[in-house]
Amino acid sequence: xxxxxxxxxxxxxxxxxxxxxxxxxxxxxxxxxxxxxxxxxxxxxxxxxxxxxxxxxxxxxxxxxxxxxxxxxxxxxxxxxxxxxxxxxxxxxxxxxxxxxxxxxxxxxxxxxxxxxxxxxxxxxxxxxxxxxxxxxxxxxxxxxxxxxxxxxxxxxxxxxxxxxxxxxxxxxxxxxxxxxxxxxxxxxxxxxxxxxxxxxxxxxxxxxxxxxxxxxxxxxxxxxxxxxxxxxxxxxxxxxxxxxxxxxxxxxxxxxxxxxxxxxxxxxxxxxxxxxxxxxxxxxxxxxxxxxxxxxxxxxxxxxxxxxxxxxxxxxxxxxxxxxxxxxxxxxxxxxxxxxxxxxxxxxxxxxxxxxxxxxxxxxxxxxxxxxxxxxxxxxxxxxxxxxxxxxxxxxxxxxxxxxxxxxxxxxxxxxxxxxxxxxxxxxxxxxxxxxxxxxxxxxxxxxxxxxxxxxxxxxxxxxxxxxxxxxxxxxxxxxxxxxxxxxxxxxxxxxxxxxxxxxxxxxxxxxxxxxxxxxxxxxxxxxxxxxxxxxxxxxxxxxxxxxxxxxxxxxxxxxxxxxxxxxxxxxxxxxxxxxxxxxxxxxxxxxxxxxxxxxxxxxxxxxxxxxxxxxxxxxxxxxxxxxxxxxxxxxxxxxxxxxxxxxxxxxxxxxxxxxxxxxxxxxxxxxxxxx
Numbered sequence: 001x002x003x004x005x006x007x008x009x010x011x012x013x014x015x016x017x018x019x020x021x022x023x024x025x026x027x028x029x030x031x032x033x034x035x036x037x038x039x040x041x042x043x044x045x046x047x048x049x050x051x052x053x054x055x056x057x058x059x060x061x062x063x064x065x066x067x068x069x070x071x072x073x074x075x076x077x078x079x080x081x082x083x084x085x086x087x088x089x090x091x092x093x094x095x096x097x098x099x100x101x102x103x104x105x106x107x108x109x110x111x112x113x114x115x116x117x118x119x120x121x122x123x124x125x126x127x128x129x130x131x132x133x134x135x136x137x138x139x140x141x142x143x144x145x146x147x148x149x150x151x152x153x154x155x156x157x158x159x160x161x162x163x164x165x166x167x168x169x170x171x172x173x174x175x176x177x178x179x180x181x182x183x184x185x186x187x188x189x190x191x192x193x194x195x196x197x198x199x200x201x202x203x204x205x206x207x208x209x210x211x212x213x214x215x216x217x218x219x220x221x222x223x224x225x226x227x228x229x230x231x232x233x234x235x236x237x238x239x240x241x242x243x244x245x246x247x248x249x250x251x252x253x254x255x256x257x258x259x260x261x262x263x264x265x266x267x268x269x270x271x272x273x274x275x276x277x278x279x280x281x282x283x284x285x286x287x288x289x290x291x292x293x294x295x296x297x298x299x300x301x302x303x304x305x306x307x308x309x310x311x312x313x314x315x316x317x318x319x320x321x322x323x324x325x326x327x328x329x330x331x332x333x334x335x336x337x338x339x340x341x342x343x344x345x346x347x348x349x350x351x352x353x354x355x356x357x358x359x360x361x362x363x364x365x366x367x368x369x370x371x372x373x374x375x376x377x378x379x380x381x382x383x384x385x386x387x388x389x390x391x392x393x394x395x396x397x398x399x400x401x402x403x404x405x406x407x408x409x410x411x412x413x414x415x416x417x418x419x420x421x422x423x424x425x426x427x428x429x430x431x432x433x434x435x436x437x438x439x440x441x442x443x444x445x446x447x448x449x450x451x452x453x454x455x456x457x458x459x460x461x462x463x464x465x466x467x468x469x470x471x472x473x474x475x476x477x478x479x480x481x482x483x484x485x486x487x488x489x490x491x492x493x494x495x496x497x498x499x500x501x502x503x504x505x506x507x508x509x510x511x512x513x514x515x516x517x518x519x520x521x522x523x524x525x526x527x528x529x530x531x532x533x534x535x536x537x538x539x540x541x542x543x544x545x546x547x548x549x550x551x552x553x554x555x556x557x558x559x560x561x562x563x564x565x566x567x568x569x570x571x572x573x574x575x576x577x578x579x580x581x582x583x584x585x586x587x588x589x590x591x592x593x594x595x596x597x598x599x600x601x602x603x604x605x606x607x608x609x610x611x612x613x614x615x616x617x618x619x620x621x622x623x624x625x626x627x628x629x630x631x632x633x634x635x636x637x638x639x640x641x642x643x644x645x646x647x648x649x650x651x652x653x654x655x656x657x658x659x660x661x662x663x664x665x666x667x668x669x670x671x672x673x674x675x676x677x
Contacts, residue, residue, distance in 0.1 A: 249462025252427015
């Protein structure tokens with residue numbers, strides 16, 4: 001392990017790395033009963049941690065389960081689902097992730113950290129939380145969709161930067177995977193955010209070097225330093241790397257397929273209520289404990305290397321060489337991977353100059369276990385990321401390929417492990433640029449850049465021929481109306497007027513209060529067209545669009561009139577402050593049920609002109625649906641008004657929202673269209 005730093009962890013050590021491991025290793029003469037007692041103690045601790053994580057997740061914030069990256073991606077696409085970024089979700093995400101990692105599950109903390117960053121950004125973007133008495137008036141300037149979206153993009157970038165200590169990787173992750181709309185101002189804002197993260201992280205690591213923070217902070221900003229190895233590669237190495245890329249694409253496509261099936265099965269269990277969620281989590285916890293405790297018994301004992309740069313066998317929680325029932329001077333390869341923090345297990349696989357450290361049988365067993373446990377763990381009611389299981393599995397089969405191809409390749413198996421991790425990340429997540437930079441920042445190994453690029457491109461291309469990326473699949477499975485950047489081919493055969501769903505509810509420029517209240521009570525629409533009719537105008541004409549939230553603020557003010565006459569609109573400026581019409585925070589907006597009206601008030605009129613958007617985006621009813629979809633997505637719209645092509649008809653045909661562009665909606669209207677394409 002030439003110059004490889006002694007492995008350490010970067011988060012509080014999971015229980016499985018603690019004294020139970022030492023107890024297990026010291027029971028040479030205890031007999032079978034002692035081993036079983038040790039297993040009960042080990043599995044019991046894991047089970048308590050897992051059940052606690054599942055309980056807070058199931059009862060306080062169900063939205064905190066999983067990685068959270070698909071939900072953040074959907075929010076940044078325009079899906080404003082309640083509770084995705086709520087303060088309760090933030091609380092459960094942080095503590096659930098700590099408990100989940102400590103319980104020994106095969107999951108990462110990286111995905112949840114992206115969601116955590118987005119939740120913090122959302123809390124700032126809505127001016128704090130009134131419910132928890134955390135409010136700041138100066139933050140109200142961010143109370144609009146675009147600024148809040150920008151803040152959440154910066155938050156997700158900060159999450160990646162903190163999780164992987166990769167500031168540039170965080171910016172590229174936000175650009176490539178998270179954000180649907182990108183502009184130059186957002187680039188420097190995310191870069192500034194991740195730079196601050198790097199500085200703060202560096203300061204904390206320096207503070208923790210004195211040993212005040214346990215195992216946190218060891219290893220510096222570069223988590224898996226491989227810079228000591230200077231690879232020179234030949235044509236044979238490139239062939240081996242192409243093979244690795246193909247394997248990564250196949251394994252990645254298979255992983256996504258199986259994960260989709262497992263998540264659909266889990267959703268049936270989880271829908272039955274919190275007790276079933278907790279039961280499922282406990283079941284997976286017992287299986288995980290049984291595998292990590294039981295499988296090392298199958299591994300052969302290996303004599304300690306003579307030139308080991310650290311103590312062998314390892315004494316204590318963290319290290320490369322776990323004794324686990326082997327004679328003195330020997331170590332157990334599987335125990336060194338299982339009974340370790342995830343970071344140290346990855347460090348062991350990436351380590352260079354250690355061709356003989358792991359038997360092939362050890363690597364095969366570990367790969368199978370991590371691949372299967374990673375699949376069954378994602379989807380339980382615990383905050384869980386996919387990065388770590390994918391990197392672990394990829395590094396393991398990379399090392400297997402590196403060992404098998406040793407005779408024809410000069411590359412170190414540790415470097416093959418890095419390329420294997422890259423290939424599996426490319427095969428499951430389908431990210432290229434951000435994963436490439438994150439891996440380079442993780443390992444400090446710029447020499448590997450061409451090979452990492454090559455392996456990522458091959459694995460992504462191969463896997464794309466099977467199915468979508470894992471996060472895209474989860475977005476579809478959760479039923480989130482995500483709009484892709486390109487229109488579906490069948491949309492070219494339809495026009496905007498074909499998919500408008502009715503009946504259309506519109507208001508007059510000066511409308512009776514009772515009509516507005518009735519429309520708001522019977523529908524859930526967020527936007528209504530406003531049409532002026534005689535005698536206010538000579539002929540019916542479209543004034544614009546009025547939002548539900550603005551109507552509720554206007555109705556609450558109760559500036560009603562007895563006559564149906566158009567006003568100057570100055571009363572709105574006098575009666576309301578600018579921030580009253582600002583976008584409310586999650587769950588804080590007015591609801592029609594909160595407002596009460598007398599019979600006399602319902603018979604009065606209110607002028608809608610002052611709060612109507614008089615320049616909404618409109619398309620003609622004969623416009624191609626594909627063009628309308630691209631326009632809708634590119635401009636980040638919520639409502640697109642469809643107007644008639646010929647005069648003499650009502651001035652508006654209908655309103656398009658993102659649901660009208662969804663495949664399921666169009667397929668419901670035109671069942672034969674979807675089948676032919």
